[in-house]
Amino acid sequence: KQEVTQIPAALSVPEGENLVLNCSFTDSAIYNLxxxxxxPGKGLTxxxxxxxxxxxxxxxxLNASLDKSSGRxxxxxxxxxxxxxxxxxxxxxxxxxxxxxxxxxxxxxxTL
Amino acid sequence: GAVVSQxxxxxxxxxxxxxKIECRSLDFQATTMFWYRQFPKQSLMLMATSNEGSxxxxxxxxxxxxxxxxxxxxxxxxxxxxxxxxxxxxFYICSAISGSRADTQYFGPGTRLTVL
Numbered sequence: 001k002q003e004v005t006q007i008p009a010a011l012s013v014p015e016g017e018n019l020v021l022n023c024s025f026t027d028s029a030i031y032n033l034x035x036x037x038x039x040p041g042k043g044l045t046x047x048x049x050x051x052x053x054x055x056x057x058x059x060x061x062l063n064a065s066l067d068k069s070s071g072r073x074x075x076x077x078x079x080x081x082x083x084x085x086x087x088x089x090x091x092x093x094x095x096x097x098x099x100x101x102x103x104x105x106x107x108x109x110x111t112l
Numbered sequence: 113g114a115v116v117s118q119x120x121x122x123x124x125x126x127x128x129x130x131x132k133i134e135c136r137s138l139d140f141q142a143t144t145m146f147w148y149r150q151f152p153k154q155s156l157m158l159m160a161t162s163n164e165g166s167x168x169x170x171x172x173x174x175x176x177x178x179x180x181x182x183x184x185x186x187x188x189x190x191x192x193x194x195x196x197x198x199x200x201x202x203f204y205i206c207s208a209i210s211g212s213r214a215d216t217q218y219f220g221p222g223t224r225l226t227v228l
Contacts, residue, residue, distance in 0.1 A: 004155075031215050043118075043205055043221035044156075089155060093215040099146075100217060102155040 002027045002094050004103035012109045013080055021075040021106045023090035028071050031095040035064050035075050038087045038105070047088075048075070080110045115139055116208050118220035125196055126228055133191045133223045135206030141186035142208035146217060147179075150203040162189050196227045 003026045013019050023033070032051045036044040048057045048064040050073070056065040063076040073090055090103045115138040125131050135145055144163050148156040160176075162168040162183035170176045178200075180192040189208075193200055203224050207217035 041203070041222070041224060044219040049216070099158055099161070104155050
């Protein structure tokens, strides 16, 4: 059974800092990995999707890496802003089960 | 493109009543829709997978008689929480896919259910 863990569970940083969010998964036989953002009481916004054959994806200030063999992914946020405050979820798609398994999330707060 | 809506966005009901939540794909035909539940400060847990015109497949531990799912058309799936109790209070999110690619799901904005 696929299990996805995210560390840290919560993080508070001052504006302008670069930060890294971590995601680990137990079954490396994944099809892809996605990072989502969730604002309080809202749905999910897809940020980045990395296919299993890829090592990283970039979008603006966001960079996600994937090390499939070790079961790890990181989301790097450069020059953080208060508007980045949200919960960040990673999710892996396992082809055999044909479903997304979500991580526990990291609650990020960027302070002025 | 690929917009999914949910209605209502928020609902409060008395214990013992039934509540229906709608999930619609607005600009594409959704062959499959997924229903997730999210408790406060926890992650999304898949409840069931529904395919248009067939019975839903429920995840282990999810009561199919309590959470009725209907996917009667390619743009609409409904989740009915029957005889709701306070422990059913949660955030329910649906997602939809077009075609057979279940790895790219489009998520709805969620429905907050509060059972008094």
